Amino acid sequence: MAFEILDRSSNRNDEIVGHWALSVKVISVPPQSRGAGVMGLIGKAVGGTALLFGGLFAAGLAVTPDRRAETHQTEKPVPERQPTVIPESWxxxxxxxxxxxxxxxxxxxxxxxxxxxxxxxxIHLKDATITCDFFGESGTKLGEAQRIAYREFLAKKTVTVRDMNFGFVHQEAGRVGCKATSAERASPV
Known part of the structure; x- marks a missing residue:
């Protein structure tokens, strides 16, 4: 048994899909032309796949350009972008x-x-988060680490933080760049 898809747009009894009318006609195949064994199985798989894709194609025709436009109109509008609020600690x-x-x-x-x-x-600050980027001799970034310096940083003053351990880093790291990424407001002394 095989299937043949016919274009019969003039027949009103067929189901109309978009601007096309499709009908399926069953064709019987004589027994002597059927493949035996594996070849028959492959033929059935190919025929089934063709039928599946034919059905998907027919379903695609059901969505006309007018219907596609309708689906885009029903989407919710994108809300306006709110301004980015930068946290005070940054x-x-x-x-x-x-x-x-x-x-x-x-x-x-x-x-x-x-x-x-x-x-x-x-203003007085405290508890600064220090972020360090580690680079190889070629300038390639090899990693990053963060630590918090639990100290007070008085206004217009400089503080030395000694021997802060940032943990293990890549063995090829030859350069380091550090910056403060957050801090808190300290109470006045």
């Missing part, structure tokens, strides 16, 4: 400048750094 960190003064030896893969952190603002 804005406060902009007042801190971080200078790396000393680092661990190259023989170790543990980063132990000493910093000078300057508070350039008129």
């Amino acid at each position: 804005r406060l960190a902009d007042h801190l400048s971080v200078e790396v003064q000393g680092k661990s030896s190259r023989l170790s893969s543990v980063a132990v750094l000493t910093f000078r952190i300057q508070n350039r603002s008129d």
